Amino acid sequence: MASENMNKTKVSGKNNKHRVLVYALSTCAWCKMTKKYLHENNIEYEYVDVDLASDEDHEKIRQDIINRGSEPSFPTLIVDDKTVITGFRKDLIKEALEL
Amino acid sequence: MEKVRQRAEADAKTYGYYLNPNAEFLQDLLEGLKQNEERYGYPSCPCRIAIGKLELDRDIICPCDYRDPDVAEYGTCYCALYMRKDLYEGKASIVPIPERRPPEKQARAYTVTSEATVPATGEKASEAKATEQPAEVKKRLWYCRQCGYVVFREDPPYICPICKAKREMFAPIEISAKG
Numbered sequence: 001m002a003s004e005n006m007n008k009t010k011v012s013g014k015n016n017k018h019r020v021l022v023y024a025l026s027t028c029a030w031c032k033m034t035k036k037y038l039h040e041n042n043i044e045y046e047y048v049d050v051d052l053a054s055d056e057d058h059e060k061i062r063q064d065i066i067n068r069g070s071e072p073s074f075p076t077l078i079v080d081d082k083t084v085i086t087g088f089r090k091d092l093i094k095e096a097l098e099l
Numbered sequence: 100m101e102k103v104r105q106r107a108e109a110d111a112k113t114y115g116y117y118l119n120p121n122a123e124f125l126q127d128l129l130e131g132l133k134q135n136e137e138r139y140g141y142p143s144c145p146c147r148i149a150i151g152k153l154e155l156d157r158d159i160i161c162p163c164d165y166r167d168p169d170v171a172e173y174g175t176c177y178c179a180l181y182m183r184k185d186l187y188e189g190k191a192s193i194v195p196i197p198e199r200r201p202p203e204k205q206a207r208a209y210t211v212t213s214e215a216t217v218p219a220t221g222e223k224a225s226e227a228k229a230t231e232q233p234a235e236v237k238k239r240l241w242y243c244r245q246c247g248y249v250v251f252r253e254d255p256p257y258i259c260p261i262c263k264a265k266r267e268m269f270a271p272i273e274i275s276a277k278g
Contacts, residue, residue: 027131027145029124029178030195051148058148072205073198074146087195 006048006057011035013044018097020045023061023076026052031075034088041099050074103133103142107180110162116170117187119179128180132161146178147200154236155207157252158200165199167258240272 008021020038024031026049038045050061065072070084077085079096093099107129111118119125131145143149144159158164166176173196174186185191198205241255242248246262255269 025131025146025148027134029127029131030146032127033124071198071202074148089195 006060007053008046008048010046011039011044013039013042015042015097016044018043019080020097021078022047023065023074023078024049025074028074030088034075034077034093037088037090037093041097043097100129100133103129103136107132107161111181114162114167114181115184116181117184119175119182119193120187120189125180128178144178147198148205155204157236158204158254163200164254164257167256169196169199171258240274241269242272244268244270 020043022031022034022038022045024035024047035045035047048057048061050058053061062072065076065084068078068084070076070086073086075086075088077083077093077096079085083096085092085096107118110116119128128145132142135145135149136142139149139151139156141153141156142161143156144161144163147159147163149156149159162181163176166181169176170181170183174191175182175193175196177196177198177200179193182193186193236253238252241250241252243259243262243264245264245268246259248259248261249272250256255266257266258264259268
C-alpha cells in the first residue's frame with residue numbers, strides 16, 4: 001500500500017470495524033466536515049493533510065488515488081483499502097461504514 | 100480575517116452570488132483562504148492543492164476560473180463558498196460537485212514539485228534555476244468578440260467578466276511584427 005510509510009495522524013474511536021484513511025487538506029471545509037462526521041460517529045480513522053505533507057508524500061498520495069481509479073481531489077476516503085469515496089458524501093460513507 | 104470576509108462579500112455582491120449561509124462552514128473556508136494567502140502570497144482555493152507558483156496556481160486563485168461555470172451549472176463553486184440564490188435560500192441542497200479543473204493542470208503542479216526535488220548538479224542546476232518559470236505556461240492575448248474585453252493569460256475565461264459572454268466568444272489576438 002502506497003500510504004504505508006507516510007506520516008499519518010490517528011484519531012481513535014470506538015468503532016474500528018473498518019480501516020478508514022482520509023486524504024485531506026488542512027484548509028478545506030469539506031475535509032473538516034468529513035473528519036467531524038467520522039469523529040461524531042466514533043469512527044476510528046487515520047488522516048493525512050496533504051497540503052502539509054512533504055512533496056514526496058504528496059506525489060505518492062496522488063499516485064495512490066489515481067491507481068485506485070479515482071481523481072485526486074479532497075477529501076478522499078479509503079475504506080478497508082478498497083472502497084474509495086471522493087468528497088464528503090455522507091450517503092456513501094454511511095454505506096461503506098455500515099452506519 | 101475580516102479583510103478576507105469583506106473581499107469575498109464584495110465579490111459575491113458584484114457577481115450576484117451569495118456566500119455560504121452556514122456560518123461555521125463559511126468561517127472554515129475563509130480561514131483556509133487566509134492560510135493560503137499567508138502561505139503562498141495569494142488566496143488560492145482552500146479545497147484544492149496549490150503548488151506555490153503563481154503561474155501554475157493562477158486558475159485556482161479565489162475566485163477561481165471555475166467558479167462562474169460551476170455556479171451556473173451546479174449552483175455553487177467547488178468549495179461551496181459562492182452560491183446561487185436558490186441554494187443560498189435552501190431551496191436546493193448543497194452537494195459536492197465534480198472538479199472542473201482539467202487534470203493536466205492538476206498534474207502539472209505535481210510534476211513541477213517532483214522535478215524540483217530531483218537533486219540537480221553543476222550546469223543542470225543553473226539551467227533548472229533559469230527555467231524556474233515553467234515553460235508550459237504560454238500566455239497570450241484574448242479578446243471578447245462581444246464586448247472587446249482583452250485579457251493576457253493562458254486560456255480565455257469561461258465567462259467574460261464584463262459582458263458575461265461564454266468562452267466560445269473569445270478569440271486569440273495575433274500580432275504581426277509588420278504592424
